[in-house]
Amino acid sequence: MKKYLSIFAMVLLLIGVLAACAPDREESGGSNDDSGGGDSEESGDQPESLSVWVNDSEEQKAVLDTLFEKYTEETGIEIEVTPMNMLDQVEALNLDGPAGNGPDLFFQPHDRIGNIVLQGLASPIDLGEAEGTYSETAIEAVTYDGEIYGAPLVVETYGTFYNKDLVEEAPATMDELMAIAEEQTDAASDQYGFLMEAANFYFSYPFFGANGAYVFNNEGGSYDVEDIGLNNEGAVAGGELIQSWYENGYIPVEINPDIMNGLFTDGKVGVAITGPWNIPAYEEALGDSLGTAILPTVDGNNATSFVGVKSWMVSDYSENKEAATDLALFLTNEENSTAYFEGAGELPANQAALEGEAVTSNELIAPFAEQIQYGTPMPSTPEMQQVWDPINNALSFIAQGDDVQEVLDEAVQQIKDNIATAQQ
């Protein structure tokens, strides 16, 4: 009896609650509907302040703080700065944006743009006349589905480092590099002519790309994820080239960044391929003996290194999209991105700044700026996330001597499977 009664009570209560289940959502359509741009907002009116999320690196924040001060002086708009790790920003924006606590402007590497757009967190940005002032590669990088989603601030790629005590001149072609490797490699005494993380696709892509391989076919600013070019002839040629390094004993299978950096700073490596972030450590160890150059050409083609671009993006939840865009343009103009380069050491995406005195006068950095023009932006489509694991695994198998065509076919099939599974 008691049991029935309590069940009855529960049911009664539930019915009482559920009966009126039509939610009142009259305030719908908030900030999210005007994704076409900030036209609906009064364009003449200036907001009192803009909120910006910056990467939580102290060097970067220090430079940006001075730039923000300058902007406030010029326009009277206060900038509220929140330092937050770049990689945590998307997750935070996903929750803070709809709740109304999000920033107007945030800072992201371009290869996450696809994912950000999938979540509906960013607005396309109208760069206006400024569009031509950025490097072409940078604009290509921040374009997703034909729309530009960021004002590029930083470009980044890798290049050749060499030890002038061991190698007089940087190798300009693959043949020269192989000659150095042949001549100087003596694995028994840990002496190497040429080292790189060849089993990491990020670094080994140039040798695929130079022969005509591609990750996803890109036409008119959007990627065709059905069309994967990682097992075509060029890719196999690249894979075989990489395999030959292992077979000839130039590069040990067990190489990892720590070991490579250790050997290079010990002066035991002639040439290494890695990124400019290693310059401070290498320079400290080798001093004036350190030289940098663009990547060697492969069969006469320039090596197509992956280019990463970091850009300012406008939150879709921002109520001041126009002002936010204006700030993004201000931060990435020639003068300010040069200032940012000088403070934070990251290459500017602004073409004039990239070719400017500050960059070209820096011998170690200048080759990376040159390499940018031969590079390809990493695909920003979300499917790229399904590429890394299978292709890196394939490179491990190639390093161990498995058949290149077979391994690459398998990898491409796995990428396709993963994409299909992810899309379900």
Added chain:
Amino acid sequence: MSTANPAAKKNHNPKLAVILSILLAGLGQLYNRRYVKGTLFIILEVSFILTLGQFINYGIWGIMTLGTLAGTDHSVFLLIYGLVALVLIAFAITLYIANVKDAKRDAIRLRDGEKVPTFKEALRNVWDTGFPYFFVTPGLIMLVFIVVLPLMFTIALAFTDYTQYNQPPRNLLSWIGFENFGRLFFGTGAGDSNIWQETFISVFTWTVVWTVVATTLQIALGLFLALLVNDPRIKFKRLIRTILILPWAVPAFVTILVFAAMFNDRFGAINTDVLAMFDLAIPWLQDPFWTRIALIMIQTWLGFPFVFALFTGILQSISKDWYEAADVDGASRMQKFRNITLPHVLYATAPLLIMQYAGNFNNFNIIYLFNEGGPPVRGQNAGGTDILISWVFDLTFELNQYSMAAAITLILGLIVTGFAFFQFRRTRSFKEEGNL
């Protein structure tokens, strides 16, 4: 005795009290002439509906639909609102049932003519008997929100289609029932590849092997060393014990990273210095089999000091009389170990040992820090040494398969709950044994 009571009110109907209090909390109490209590209940119910009714209404709608307008409704928020609403409803139902029961009890008392305490007396009664509950309640309510709610959230996610391509706020989630589990266990679902099922089975089997072998080895080694060191013929016990406990003193992640460097096939000390003496070079990081062996050895090294310390303590507490009696009976060394030492030691430590198994089952640190779950295996989605927890990490942070990760987490949770339940039972049996 009640029938003879002159104060009895035969026509007072408990059923009516119950029905009234179901219709509106407090009405039954009013009927019972408990005016203050009844009014309090009515105020409570009305204010509950007025303040939280809207929220609960919204929450229930949210958890049922997970939103209807993409871009405006944020499914994750709605899911959380809905779960909070469910918790609130659970609180309300508990109170409501208490109200109905109270009305019924009072009505029966009134009919039978028992002395019904006045409001003041009742208050004092509650104060005397319910004092501990009164103070525990806020903590319990907090616990529900900070412990139970996140758990409910994870469980709920396992039944949604939260993936990289279907993320709020742009898209809405929807309930897909057991589809994720179907894909894992039976390989059903869209797509012609069985990648989920194949990977799940291979990862799961290795997880089990890893848990059983690594933990058993660390316990066996700990026990063996504890027995050795406890032998009366051993000198310098304190020094030996200190040395044996040292691996425990170094933070595990440091040890693991050092080992990862030492096991490097070409540059690591193990191949270049130790095995080179025997003309051996084992592919510790390239071959899944050897990576597994290395992992098990490292975990044994990391885990035995705790077991050793534990057993050493227990061994001291076994009475010498037992062994003397055994000696008198002419028992062999082995017999003494099997019939006296082992039962004592295991009985006392079983709960902790079970938790060792549970700990290794979810030992993310060692797998991830040593080789990030590698080396890769051809034709498989996870690395050769990925255990379930490191695979979940990959799925969430590299592949953004949130709902699948939640489904596997749920399975993991159930398994570890099994361990914990088992441990709890052992603990209780131990306690009861002590009471005898």
